[in-house]
Amino acid sequence: DIQMTQSPSSVSASVGDRVTITCRASQGISSWLAWFQQKPGKAPKLLIYAASTLQSGVPSRFSGSGSGTDFTLTISSLQPEDFATYYCQQANSFPRTFGGGTKVEIK
Amino acid sequence: EVQLVESGGGLVRPGGSLRLSCVASGFTFSSYAMHWVRQAPGKGPEYVSAITGNGDYTFYASSVTGRFTISRDNSKNTLYLQMGSLRLEDMAVYYCARILYESGGSYYDHWGQGTLVTVSS
Numbered sequence: 001d002i003q004m005t006q007s008p009s010s011v012s013a014s015v016g017d018r019v020t021i022t023c024r025a026s027q028g029i030s031s032w033l034a035w036f037q038q039k040p041g042k043a044p045k046l047l048i049y050a051a052s053t054l055q056s057g058v059p060s061r062f063s064g065s066g067s068g069t070d071f072t073l074t075i076s077s078l079q080p081e082d083f084a085t086y087y088c089q090q091a092n093s094f095p096r097t098f099g100g101g102t103k104v105e106i107k
Numbered sequence: 108e109v110q111l112v113e114s115g116g117g118l119v120r121p122g123g124s125l126r127l128s129c130v131a132s133g134f135t136f137s138s139y140a141m142h143w144v145r146q147a148p149g150k151g152p153e154y155v156s157a158i159t160g161n162g163d164y165t166f167y168a169s170s171v172t173g174r175f176t177i178s179r180d181n182s183k184n185t186l187y188l189q190m191g192s193l194r195l196e197d198m199a200v201y202y203c204a205r206i207l208y209e210s211g212g213s214y215y216d217h218w219g220q221g222t223l224v225t226v227s228s
Contacts, residue, residue: 032212036152043202043218044152050210087151091212095168096142096154 002026002090006099012107019075021102023088028068032092035064035073038101039084048073049091078104109133109217111203116222123193123226129186129203129219137161137181140206142215143188145199145224155201156188171197190224198226 003026013019023033031051036044046055048064051071061076075082083106088099115127129141143155156177157166165177176189186203200221207216 031210034214036215043221044215045218046207046214046216049207049214049216050212053210055216089152089215091214094154094157094166096144098151098153101151 001095002029002093002097004088004090004097004099006086006088006102008102009100010103010105012105013078014107015078015080017078017107019078019082019104021073021086021088021104023066023071023073023099025069025071025090025092029090029092031067032090033064033066033071034089034091035062036087036089037082037084038087044087047086075104109205111205111217111219113201113203113219113222116201116224118225118227119193120228121194121226124189124191125193125224127188127190127201127203127222127224129188131184131186131203131205134205136179136184140213141179141186142204142206143177143186143201144204144215144218145197145201146221147196147199150199152202153199157206158186193224193226195226198224200224 005024033051035048038044052064085103110132113129142157146152158177174192178187202221203219204215205217206213
């Protein structure tokens, strides 16, 4: 199975801050990577797929980059509604695997 | 509007069985592969099982192979997960998720609200 490692596991930030989350795959996955946002008690929401393509309706302050084994999710200017947990997920092979999550908290 | 609504979760004893359902609306159900994904309390999501749009092919995580069975009834726009020989570690919120094929890959673009499966004696 492909292991997905996210860092940091949590980050404290203020509204307006730039936040960067990284995700590393245990083997190359080309650009088959998705990012999800999850709020407490809710299902994950797809933000980005194919490493850098913004899902319809997702604000442009979210962006993704990377290929191979190293990926990044960036929130350019953190908004109050962005405080949540973020997961990366590889879509290269079965079983699909997720990172451990990064909790973005209010500073 | 795409909607996925799960049901069937509840409290079950170790070794017991449960059948989950996921009713889809707002899209042509038979055109989409569907997955079950679960999330244990305080943990990240975990892939459980997948099925192609016509139901011809199914896939399972190694942790559930031989115990769980995924199926679908396209005439009823419904996805199922039959769970047997349940273990404590199967306790989780179970989500059904639609598969989006884009840029050569497949991604979970819509999720249901989830149904909680509690395994306890």
